[in-house]
Amino acid sequence: MSPALKDRLAQLDTIELEHGDHEFFDDGMCAMEAVAWLAGEECTDAPQCACPIIARAMQRLNDLIDDKTLRTQLLLPLLARIVDSRVSSEVMVKRAFIATDTAVRIFSPIALEKRGFVELAATLRRIPAIVNSETALAAKQTVSNVVKDVTRANAASYAAVAAADASYAAVAAAAATAATVTATATDAAVAAANAAATATAASLAAQMGIYTLGVEMIERMLLVTS
Numbered sequence: 506m507s508p509a510l511k512d513r514l515a516q517l518d519t520i521e522l523e524h525g526d527h528e529f530f531d532d533g534m535c536a537m538e539a540v541a542w543l544a545g546e547e548c549t550d551a552p553q554c555a556c557p558i559i560a561r562a563m564q565r566l567n568d569l570i571d572d573k574t575l576r577t578q579l580l581l582p583l584l585a586r587i588v589d590s591r592v593s594s595e596v597m598v599k600r601a602f603i604a605t606d607t608a609v610r611i612f613s614p615i616a617l618e619k620r621g622f623v624e625l626a627a628t629l630r631r632i633p634a635i636v637n638s639e640t641a642l643a644a645k646q647t648v649s650n651v652v653k654d655v656t657r658a659n660a661a662s663y664a665a666v667a668a669a670d671a672s673y674a675a676v677a678a679a680a681a682t683a684a685t686v687t688a689t690a691t692d693a694a695v696a697a698a699n700a701a702a703t704a705t706a707a708s709l710a711a712q713m714g715i716y717t718l719g720v721e722m723i724e725r726m727l728l729v730t731s
Contacts, residue, residue, distance in 0.1 A: 509545055510544070513542065513543050513545075517543070521573055521574075521577050522535060522539060522567060523535055527548060535564070536581075538550050540588055543588050554589050554590070556590040558601050558604070558690075559587055560587070562695065567580060569702070583723060590727060596730065602637060604691045604694040604722060604726070606635040607697075610629055610634070610635070612700070612715070613697045613701070614629045614630050616700040616704040628650075628651055632648075674689060694719075698716070701715045702716070
């Protein structure tokens with residue numbers, strides 16, 4: 506560990522993570538800008554040291570969490586681990602499938618259940634883990650049917666429809682090509698998380714459970730290194 510990185514790590518607990526992006530570090534830092542600062546890079550929310558899949562998930566989750574204190578509490582512990590998290594394209598695809606699986610089998614069922622679609626939520630949870638294009642393709646029709654059922658039953662339930670749509674976007678991309686899944690999966694996962702948070706919406710404490718699941722998704726991605 507370089508002396509500069511060691512010094513910045515010692516200062517990490519003094520940082521509060523801000524919403525959005527910034528031109529200079531002194532203007533404030535979002536989660537990924539803080540990673541760039543730790544790594545000694547210029548101010549950017551897409552530092553070269555970080556895996557683009559994880560960076561995208563962090564960017565979306567950072568801006569999804571409205572409360573600064575909660576945002577800092579949940580995301581700050583991840584930052585040092587994201588420095589030097591860049592991996593090969595093959596490993597990036599594996600990480601993207603984690604986002605797909607989380608969108609389909611975790612976030613979307615929560616949103617559906619909270620809006621009264623208990624059986625449809627259970628249907629998504631019963632889908633086998635989505636770990637590659639084959640398992641995504643196997644899940645695609647089931648997710649498509651859930652989207653149709655939700656839309657037909659209650660098109661006015663934004664959170665339920667949004668969650669179902671996000672699931673389908675994730676699984677359709679995952680069933681297509683590696684390039685598609687890496688470009689789409691994290692956005693779909695955080696869209697489903699947003700729908701789940703909207704559906705939960707009772708309190709900050711309840712929403713914290715959703716955001717914590719997002720953090721756990723990123724932690725699982727970080728564990729995949731080959």
